[in-house]
Amino acid sequence: MSINLNDLRNKFDTQVLVSVATGTSSIAINTFSVQGDVVTNGWTNSNNVPAGEFVLECDFTTAPAASLPINLYSRLLSIEGSGNAPQPTLSYSHQLIGVFLVDAVGTSVTQFLHASATLPSVNASQVYEFYIENATNQAINAGWKLFVTPKTIGPL
Numbered sequence: 001m002s003i004n005l006n007d008l009r010n011k012f013d014t015q016v017l018v019s020v021a022t023g024t025s026s027i028a029i030n031t032f033s034v035q036g037d038v039v040t041n042g043w044t045n046s047n048n049v050p051a052g053e054f055v056l057e058c059d060f061t062t063a064p065a066a067s068l069p070i071n072l073y074s075r076l077l078s079i080e081g082s083g084n085a086p087q088p089t090l091s092y093s094h095q096l097i098g099v100f101l102v103d104a105v106g107t108s109v110t111q112f113l114h115a116s117a118t119l120p121s122v123n124a125s126q127v128y129e130f131y132i133e134n135a136t137n138q139a140i141n142a143g144w145k146l147f148v149t150p151k152t153i154g155p156l
Contacts, residue, residue, distance in 0.1 A: 006155045012053070018043045018130050019146035027140040032073075032088055033132045042077050042127040045119060049150040056100050056113040056132065058144035063106040064136035071135055072098035072115055072146075077127040088131050095120060102136055116151075 003009075019037050027033055054072060073088040074095045088094055098115035105111060119126070130148070134140050 008153050009156055011152050011154055013047060013049065013150035015055075015147050015149040016043060017145060018128070018148050019132070021140075021142050021144045026142045027132065027134040027144070029134060029137060029139055030090070031134060032090070035087060035129070038129045038131075042129045043148065045121065045126045045128065045150065047150060047152075048121070048124055048126075049119065049152040051116065051118050051151045052148040053151055054098055054100075054115045054117055054130075055147045055149075056115075056144065057110060057147070058113070058140050059108050059110045060102075060105075060136070060138045061107060061141055062138045063104050064102045064138040066104035067101045068136040070100040070102060070113065070140070071096055071133040072100065072117065073131045073133065074117075074120060075129040075131065076120065076122060077129060079122045087129075088133070090133075093133065100132075108141065 018039050021037050025037055073093060074097050075087055076085045079085055086092055098117035100113035100115050103111055130146055
């Protein structure tokens with residue numbers, strides 16, 4: 001089967017850094033990243049794409065068990081005027097949009113983990129904050145980074 005000019009294809013925008021842990025901002029076992037790790041003013045989905053490809057760059061001092069999850073959550077900003085959705089916490093996680101599964105690699109080996117996600121929205125040019133929940137059995141070291149590549153589907 002050949003792909004024709006008018007067939008639907010994935011279309012990607014430029015990858016964007018949306019969360020970064022600087023300094024001593026590690027993520028302990030069974031906790032969330034903090035608001036201070038979010039890129040200033042959140043990320044704006046200015047092209048109103050329906051999905052994103054997320055990459056988490058992280059490492060652990062002690063190897064986690066294979067296939068344990070790091071959960072990806074979104075927080076929608078300005079959903080009613082200047083009103084924002086609640087920030088996710090262990091007692092109110094709310095908007096789970098993806099899961100990264102870790103590998104059992106050892107001391108300070110950088111992992112590049114991928115998750116595809118549908119982007120929830122209530123407005124055009126929706127603004128997001130993204131949070132990760134460390135559900136592995138080991139702390140995530142400081143210096144982790146979260147990227148999103150906006151994605152849609154359409155003809156060439």
